Amino acid sequence: MSRTCGKRLDTEVELKPYVGQVFPSYNEALAFYREYARNSGFEIRKATTEQSKKGDGYSHRYIVNDENLWVVKYFEEKHTHELVNPEDFVFLKSNKRLTYHQKQLVNDVSDINIGPVRAFKILKQTQGGFVNVGATEIECKNLKRDMITYIGESDADMVIEKLTKKRSIYTTLLLNIVWIVRGSYVGYFGQMKKQNVIILYLEMLLDSMYFMIFVPFSGIDNHKKCVTFAVGLLASESIESYKWLLMAFKSTFGQEPTVLMTDQYPTIKQAVPTVFLPSCRHRLCMWHISQKFTDKLGSHMSKTGLLKRLNNLIWNERISASEFDIEWQSIMDEYDLNNNNWFNKMFAIRDKWIPAYFQDCHLSGLMQTTSRPEGENYFYELMTNADLHLIEFVSHFETAMEAQRFVQRKNNHESRYTNPEIITKLLIEEEAAQTFTQTVFFEVQTEIMASMLTWYSIKVVEYDGITKFSIKDTDKDVKHFGDFEVSFMKSDCTVSFSCL
Structure with a gap:
């Protein structure tokens, strides 16, 4: 590779200094010369300047005249050092x-x-x-x-100032912060409350510097997507911290959720009953529990079919509580697990996590929670990391919420202005298309199709304003098929469902 040493590069005339050139200030003179150097292929630095003996200027390229203007007195264009090739100008410090x-x-x-x-x-x-x-x-x-x-x-002060402007709930000391998300639909939460829709509650470590716990409150919208209502930042995982957080949430929204789902942290389990119960049911996350099966089974994992049979049982939302108890005991007996302490503890609190014990609650798609916690964690991890300062986290989280709200607006638009295809031409399907969002409608449409192909009404009985249908499901591909009973109460148009 050839190198250009001491070779003067052609520079546009208007960029070259010249003797007698006048500048109104030293900074403007220096800026001009820097631009000249940048376009000529060399670096400059400000040299030490000394007052001349005559006291009328400085021993530098520029001096001050009587009118306080900076004038070029001397200019030497030749260089004794190597100049940079034009293609390397980009690597000059000034560039x-x-x-x-x-x-x-x-x-x-x-x-x-x-x-x-x-x-x-x-x-x-x-x-x-x-x-x-x-x-x-x-x-x-x-x-x-x-x-x-x-x-x-100023990290904490900047966060408090930012949240104060958003009229959020905050503390003046950096101990705990609860942040009600802008556009979190307080009224929407109230509507969900009346429909007994669950609030999903997760947590993760926020910051390796502060060791604060990030606690988002999430629910399910009418597109069966997770939406965040509020988040908390806790300095500790104490019972008092969680009680403060739950009370702040309840105070802000004016009510509590009908179901609160959390993991198995002991402090959360102790804090929830003191704030939300008895009107709120506390449910443990099945996904977190099922992830422990492999570890807790130990040597029993080698037994054929055990893990599959356990998963088929706990995720079955169509069996009754008594049927669950019978099948669980059968598995414990067959695979010699009756003395396993962990499984015995899980069975003792089965009413806190097994779907069969929540059939009286409308959980809006959260009866099975295989992917919800994992998906929520992944969503937040895409937008945040453990090395963020608090004010950075706030900015990142706002971006995450903006993305979440945009998806919801898009889904609303598609449901409002597009018409799904009607397959059966039945009036009930057409009414469902006008009533539900597209996500919910497609599930209803599937049920309508199944009712025509595999479901049969065996008997209809009317009494005391109630119409009771005995239904047989012949689809053996579903987890639980057989006979069912559907009751319709004409007075309030409510429908109940049970297995026979």
């Missing part, structure tokens, strides 16, 4: 700088958990190549560093 819009992009993408290195690659893609960015990944990293320096020790 490595992010524009305002580039800085804005780096900051914006950080809200979706994209770090400075990946942000630099995005700049490269959007601007046609690395050389067109005008900076390197170091400048992107430095931008992040400067932001952290600016936050300094």
Whole structure:
């Protein structure tokens, strides 16, 4: 590779200094010379300047005249050092700088958990190549560093100020924070309450610096998607912290959920009854419990069919509580698990997590919770990470909520302005298409189709304003088929369902 040493590069005349050139200030003179150097292929730095003996200026390229103007007295264009090749201008320190819009992009993408290195690659893609960015990944990293320096020790104060402006519930000390999400539909929560819709409650570690616990309150919307009503940041997992959080939630929304689902943390289990019960049922997350099966079974895992049989039992929402008890005992006997302490404890609290014990609750798709907790954790992890400062977390979380609300608006639009295909031409299907969102309608449509193909009415009995239908399901592909009883009460148009 050839190198250009001491060779003067042609620079546009208007960028060259000349003797007698006048500048109104020293900074403008220095800026002009920096631009000249940048376009000529060399770096500069401010040299030490000394007052001349005559006292009329400085021993530098520029001096002050009587009118306080800076004038070029001497200019030497030749260089004794090596100049940079034009194709390498981008690597000059004076050329490595992010524009305002580039800085804005780096900051914006950080809200979706994209770090400075990946942000630099995005700049490269959007601007046609690395050389067109005008900076390197170091400048992107430095931008992040400067932001952290600016936050300094004001992290908590910045969060409180931000949340105060949002008229959220907050504390003046950084101990606990509860944040009611903007657009969280307090009224919508009230409507869900009347329909006995569950509130899903999860938690995860937020920050490796503060060791705060992130606690989102989520529910299910009319598209059967998770929506976040509020979040809490707790400094500890004590009973008092969780009681404070639950009371803040209840105070804000003016009521409590009919069902609260959590994992098995002991402090949560002790805090819930003191705040929400007896009107709220506390349910444990089946998914978290079932994830422990492999570990708790130990050597029994080698027994053929055990894990499959357990999962088929606990996830079966169509059997009764008594049927569950019988089948559970059968599995314990067959696989010699009667002395397993963990399984005995799980059976003792079966009314807290088994679907068969929640058939009297309308759980809006959360009877089975295989993917809800995992999906919620994944959603939040995409937007956040454990190395964030508090104010960064708030910004990231707002972006996550904006994404969640946008999806809900899109689903609302599609349900409002598109008509699903009617298959059976039955009036009930057409009415369902006008009543439900598309997500719910497609499930109802499937049930309507099944009722025509595999369900048969065996007997109809009317008494005391109630019409009772005896139904036989002949579809052996479902988990539980057989005879069912459906009762319709004309006075309030309520329908109840039970297995025979």
